[in-house]
Amino acid sequence: MAFEWSANTFWAVGGCTLAGIGAGIAGSLNYLRSRSLSGDVVAHAVLPGICLGFLFSGTKSVFSLVLGGIVSGYLSLYLISFVQKNSRLKPDVLLAWALALFFGAGIFLLTLIQHTGNSAQSGLDKFIFGKAAALTIEDLLLMGSTSLISVILVILFFRILKHYIFDSLFTGTMGLSSLFVEILCNSITVIVIIGGIQALGFILIPALLVIPPVIARPYITTFKTFVILSAVIGAAICFIGSVLSLGFESLPTGPVIVVTGGLLSIPSLIKLKR
Amino acid sequence: MKESAIDINNLSVTLSGNLILDNISVSVEKGMLTGLIGPNGAGKSTMLKAMLGLIPVNQGTITFFGKPLNEIRKQIAFVPQRQEIDWDFPATVEEIVLMGRFPFTGFFKRYSSEDKNEVEQALASAGITNLKNRQIGKLSGGQQQRVFIARALAQQASLIILDEPFAGIDAATEETIREVFIQLKNNGKTVLIVHHDLQTAAEYFDRLILLNVKIIEEGKKEDVLKEENLISAYGRKVKLY
Amino acid sequence: MKYWGWLILIAGFLGSCTNNPSTNSGDEFLVCTTGMVGDLVQNLAPDGVKVRVIMGPGVDPHLYKPAPSDLGLLRNSKAIFLNGLHLEGKMTEIFTGLARSKPVFALGDSVPVNQLRQTGSAYYDPHIWFDVSIWLKAGSAAKVGLIQLYPDKKEEIIKKAEKYFVELTALDSFIKKEIGSIPSDRKILVTSHDAFGYFGRAYGMEVEALQGISTVADFGIAEVNNLVNLIIEKKIPAVFIETSVSPKAIEAVMAGCDSKGFKVKKGGSLYSDALGDPGTISGTYIGMVKTNVSTIVNALK
Numbered sequence: 001m002a003f004e005w006s007a008n009t010f011w012a013v014g015g016c017t018l019a020g021i022g023a024g025i026a027g028s029l030n031y032l033r034s035r036s037l038s039g040d041v042v043a044h045a046v047l048p049g050i051c052l053g054f055l056f057s058g059t060k061s062v063f064s065l066v067l068g069g070i071v072s073g074y075l076s077l078y079l080i081s082f083v084q085k086n087s088r089l090k091p092d093v094l095l096a097w098a099l100a101l102f103f104g105a106g107i108f109l110l111t112l113i114q115h116t117g118n119s120a121q122s123g124l125d126k127f128i129f130g131k132a133a134a135l136t137i138e139d140l141l142l143m144g145s146t147s148l149i150s151v152i153l154v155i156l157f158f159r160i161l162k163h164y165i166f167d168s169l170f171t172g173t174m175g176l177s178s179l180f181v182e183i184l185c186n187s188i189t190v191i192v193i194i195g196g197i198q199a200l201g202f203i204l205i206p207a208l209l210v211i212p213p214v215i216a217r218p219y220i221t222t223f224k225t226f227v228i229l230s231a232v233i234g235a236a237i238c239f240i241g242s243v244l245s246l247g248f249e250s251l252p253t254g255p256v257i258v259v260t261g262g263l264l265s266i267p268s269l270i271k272l273k274r
Numbered sequence: 275m276k277e278s279a280i281d282i283n284n285l286s287v288t289l290s291g292n293l294i295l296d297n298i299s300v301s302v303e304k305g306m307l308t309g310l311i312g313p314n315g316a317g318k319s320t321m322l323k324a325m326l327g328l329i330p331v332n333q334g335t336i337t338f339f340g341k342p343l344n345e346i347r348k349q350i351a352f353v354p355q356r357q358e359i360d361w362d363f364p365a366t367v368e369e370i371v372l373m374g375r376f377p378f379t380g381f382f383k384r385y386s387s388e389d390k391n392e393v394e395q396a397l398a399s400a401g402i403t404n405l406k407n408r409q410i411g412k413l414s415g416g417q418q419q420r421v422f423i424a425r426a427l428a429q430q431a432s433l434i435i436l437d438e439p440f441a442g443i444d445a446a447t448e449e450t451i452r453e454v455f456i457q458l459k460n461n462g463k464t465v466l467i468v469h470h471d472l473q474t475a476a477e478y479f480d481r482l483i484l485l486n487v488k489i490i491e492e493g494k495k496e497d498v499l500k501e502e503n504l505i506s507a508y509g510r511k512v513k514l515y
Numbered sequence: 516m517k518y519w520g521w522l523i524l525i526a527g528f529l530g531s532c533t534n535n536p537s538t539n540s541g542d543e544f545l546v547c548t549t550g551m552v553g554d555l556v557q558n559l560a561p562d563g564v565k566v567r568v569i570m571g572p573g574v575d576p577h578l579y580k581p582a583p584s585d586l587g588l589l590r591n592s593k594a595i596f597l598n599g600l601h602l603e604g605k606m607t608e609i610f611t612g613l614a615r616s617k618p619v620f621a622l623g624d625s626v627p628v629n630q631l632r633q634t635g636s637a638y639y640d641p642h643i644w645f646d647v648s649i650w651l652k653a654g655s656a657a658k659v660g661l662i663q664l665y666p667d668k669k670e671e672i673i674k675k676a677e678k679y680f681v682e683l684t685a686l687d688s689f690i691k692k693e694i695g696s697i698p699s700d701r702k703i704l705v706t707s708h709d710a711f712g713y714f715g716r717a718y719g720m721e722v723e724a725l726q727g728i729s730t731v732a733d734f735g736i737a738e739v740n741n742l743v744n745l746i747i748e749k750k751i752p753a754v755f756i757e758t759s760v761s762p763k764a765i766e767a768v769m770a771g772c773d774s775k776g777f778k779v780k781k782g783g784s785l786y787s788d789a790l791g792d793p794g795t796i797s798g799t800y801i802g803m804v805k806t807n808v809s810t811i812v813n814a815l816k
Contacts, residue, residue, distance in 0.1 A: 004740045007774030008767060012736045032363060114574060115582055126761055133736045134767035159381045163373055166363045169354040170425075172328045174376050175347050217364075221409055226364050245735050252733035 003246060008133075013246075015135040015143045016199045016238040016257060020208060022147030022192035024234025025154055027209035028216070028227045029185050032165045037095045038077065038186075039209035043193050043202040044099050045076030047106030047127065051113060054124060062142060066194055073190035076102050081182075130201035132242060132253030139198050146195025150188045154227060157184060162223045199238075200254040208234060211261035218271035237261040278339075279304040279433050279464035280325065285334030287317070287324050294320045296488045298334070302466050302481075307459050309469040309479035313508050316486040318468040319355070319437055326352055326435070338433060348377035351426035353436040356418050361411050367421050368406045371396055374428030396427035399457070401450045416447030423454055433464045440478075441470050452478065473515055475499070545664075546592035548603050549576050550790030551644045552622060552657075554800040556596050558679045559657050561668040567592070570603075572792050575759045577604050577729045589613055594664050596657060599623035600631070600641035602788075604729060618664065625656030632712045640728045642788070644800065646713035647687035651680060686801055693808050694718040701815045705746060705754040707765050710787035725764045730788075734764065743771040746779055753782030753814035759789045782814030 030036050046069040053068020080098050083089065089097070110124060126134075154161065164171045164181040172178060189209070196205040212234040213226070220226045241257030280302035287295040294317040302308050310318050323329045325336050327343050338346045351374070374396065375389040397403045400420040405413070410421065419439055426434050439451055455465050459480075469475055475482060475495075482498040484490040484507050491503045504512045544565035547553035553568035560566060569585050570576050576598070581589070586609070589595060595613060597603055599621025603610075610619050623641060626649055632640035643649045658676045662669050694702070702719060704711050708726035715722035725734050725742055746754065746768070754769060756762040765781075772779045785807050791797025797806045 004744075006740050006743060006771060008739045008743060008771040009736050011767075011770075012739075032360075034360065111580060111582060114579065115571075116573075126763060129733065131761075131763055133734055133739050134764045136767050136770045157381075162365075163376070163381075166365065166370070167354065167359055167373075169323075169328060169358060170352060170373065173326045173347065173350060173352040175344065176381075220364050221366065222364055222369065242736070246737060251735050251737075253735060 009246060011135045011137060011140055012132050012199075012253065013239060013242040015140045016132055016242040016253065017235045018140065018143045018147050019192075019196040019199045020212070020234035020236070020238030020257075021231045022143075022150040022188075022234075023196050023205070023208040024212035024216075024230035024232070025147075025150045025227055026189045026192040027211070027234065028213040028230035029154075029161065029165065030189060030209060031213035031217070031230075032223075032226075033185065035185075036210050036213075037092075038080075039189060039193065040206035041076050041080065041095055041099050041102070042073045042186075042189050043197070043206045044106065045102035046073045046190075046193060046197065047202055048072050048102055048109050049075075050127060051106060051109035051124065054113060055109070062138070066142075069194045069197075070190055072102065073193065074186065077186045077190075126201070127197055128201050128203060129252065130197065130199050130204065130254045132199045132245075132257075135199065143195040143198060146191045150192050151231075153184065153188055157181075158224070161185070165223075200257065204254045204258050207258045207261065208238070211258075211265050212237065214272075215261070215265045215268045218268050233264075237264065277304040278302060280466065281335075281337045281340075282321075282325065283335045285321070285324060285336065286332040287320055287329065287334075288332055289320065289329070294487065295324065298485075298489055300483055300489050300492050302464065302483075304339070304464050305459065305462055306464060306480045307455055307478070308464075308466050308481040308483060309475050310466060310483045310485060311469050311472060311475050312485040312490075316507070318485055321485065322352070322435055322437055322466075322468060326350070348429075349432040351429040351431035351434045353422045353426050353434070353439060355437045355441070356415065356422070359418075361413070361418060363410065365410055366407050367397070367402060367410060367413070367424075368393060370410060370421055371424045371428050374425035377429060377431075392428050392430065393424075396424040399427055399454055400424040414444070416443040419443050419447060420450065423451060427454070431463070433466070434458065436465070436467045438468050438470050440467075440474070472504075472512060476514070543593040544591075546588050546595050548595075548597040548606070549788070550798075551800050551803075552596050552598050552653075554790065555622075555650070555654055556657055556661070559654065559661055559672060559676050561661075561665050561671045561675075564665070570789065572789050572798075573759050574789050575730055576602050576788050577731055579603065580605050581609065592617065594618040594620065594660070596620045596622060596660065598641060598643070598653075600639050600643065601729075602641035604731060618660065620656065620660040622653040622656050626652050632716065634709065634712065634728050638728065640709070640712045642710045642713055642728070644713075645711055645804075646717040647683055647690065647804070648717065649713060650800075651683055654680060654683065682801060686804060690718050690804065690808055693812050694720060697812060697815050700749075701752060703749060703751050703815075704811065705742070705751060705765075705768075706785060706787065707755075707757050707760045707762070708787070710757065711785075725768065730760055739764075739768060739771060742768050743775065746772055747775055747777045750777075751779060753780040755782045755785045755810070755814070757787040758784050758791070759787060780814065783810040785810060 027039065030038055049068035049072025050065045053064040057064035076098055080094055084094060113124060160176065160181060164176060168178055193205055196208055200208060212230040215233050216226060216229040220229055237260055238257050241260040242253050244260065245251040245253040245256040278301040283299050285295055285298040312318055324331050336343065338350060371393045372385055372389065375385060375392065379385060379389060397406055400423045402417060402420045402424060405417060413421065440448060458465055476499060481493060482495050483492040484498050484503055486507045490507045491498045499514065542565060544567050545556060546567050546569065547556050549570050550568050550572065553566055557566045567588055570579055594617055597610060600623035613619055623643055626643055630649060634640055643653060658672060661672050665672065703721045703723065704715060705723045707724060708730050709724040709728045711722045723742060723745060725738055726732055754765055756765050769779055769781065786797055786803045790803045796802040
């Protein structure tokens, strides 16, 4: 089986790798905040936003879809904290409920769009599993930008994130607005997921946020190395996975990446045993 | 005229529909070791968090050394309960204590050698110099408490507020922490502590505040620990050894 | 609590979407899945018979999941006509269930197995409408079915069928002539999924696609690279997108060719699994096929 390093290969592998960087960063933050499931919720929440973005703009322009995704991604997170404050529901029930609600809404809208038969609509369903093999240079730019934004935000607000995530009471007394940091962390999650969905689809992208920090945890001792290593591992998983799916016909790239990550996390899971 | 470190007037707080603090008015005297005591659920932690603007209040004004919170944050060090923290966080003891230098560095300035020196001193005062590079996840309860004490010391604040620092720690740590507080008092600092154990309250503190949703009594130990006050607060007779 | 109010509102809205107004009309009607089947049945059915099509223009029948309103239509229909051969891949169980209570005609089942295209997977290629001679067989099956439904209109149906089949035969010749005018080294049709296998076989074109006979299947980078290399090797001048499938994959292939210095044109959009908008030329089967043919010929000649 010829291993061809064509432009298409470069775009596919490069795009996935770039997405992996951002996913690792967002995942490491969520890991420490004990919010790893929020990646899953956001990923499912993005779908209705993307559909609405399409319905309102009538085209499949990346901008309107991204905007829609961002709006519904945020909405889901705030719905969760709103209900959390005003309800006796436990966190896991809450997240499962939010996930089901948004996913259901997303499928409803997607089916609605499918039924209108507007030919521009086709391609929305590619968001479900991603289209890693069909990535082009524009996709690369989007995914590179989202990862770059997450890198910049983490560097800029490094100490804030570190102090807040460890002890938000302490930073509260220092006058740091909890709301600000929550918005920051949620933004990074939403942005990174929107970038990563192009490659992996929204069903698989949460895995890419969860796995790299799990792999990294036993090997790091500081917050800084945790974030960096998670980003590197995220990129590495995507790189290896997409290259592996190269060597065989009809092996879909997204799932290969996730399975690769899952297998590579076994040693860490063992190390993290009590 | 006694100078107050903290003045609370008409503070009321409701959480989840329950009135936790009912029109509290109390002062904490400057330069004293004050213990905030009362039964479980009395609102002690809530009072701390309300004072520090960490939770919303129904009504009330709070000043520190005569100033509102926002003007004087840097002079206040807060040590939360140990279990409110996820100690699995990847960091060394030194990094956590360095956080205490926030009033001097803010969120963006590099840590100077002065910062590092202050941290060394704080670690020494708390008796954990040897733990400087230890991962916080590998600390015992007493060691964790000392880390938090060191962080508060590194802040060089005038007012230190602690939430149950004596809970679940070993005897050696208890000794060390008491010495730290006495040292702080000798240096003119004010210390306010939420304390869980009535039996040791008289021994540890100069002043006491007995709280159960309302202020039952505050001031000198002998006044506060009178039998009728304890019955008011705890709902029954409490034996003091 | 305010948000409960919203939840109820939304649930109510969703619930109301399942109401099917047309079932109250009292008229009977036939339901067809794709526009191609619908057009065929409409042309053969006695005058005045209503034909409803579930999958409109631009809809991908491989992926289509019926809405509650579709289910209402199906249940209230006099009979159902579908393409069969798993084209309507996500609806198989529904048809099995409905067959117990009403006539369900899978037109593809009437085609002799030895004429069906097999592509190596377990299924036959369902895109039978692109070989007009095979589509004629489907037409015969539809005719038989309609006679079964309207026995008193037998004469009318036979007459309409004769007339329509003449048109189809003319179409078949037309395609042969048009495709025949393409230079032989350019007779290669590259599309998103393998929908034109019968077309290629019947009219002498080599057919290449990124995805297999169903758009459900995924494709990897290897398939993309292979197709790019094939296009460059054979100097294929144009590739085609499809109206009911995402153009993303073909666009990636085109970009790949471009990166290797070979500019392949977008030959146009072909109707693969659906008709065009009703009222336009491509809104009928014959019109759709002719439009496809002219798109192909113009791009490749």
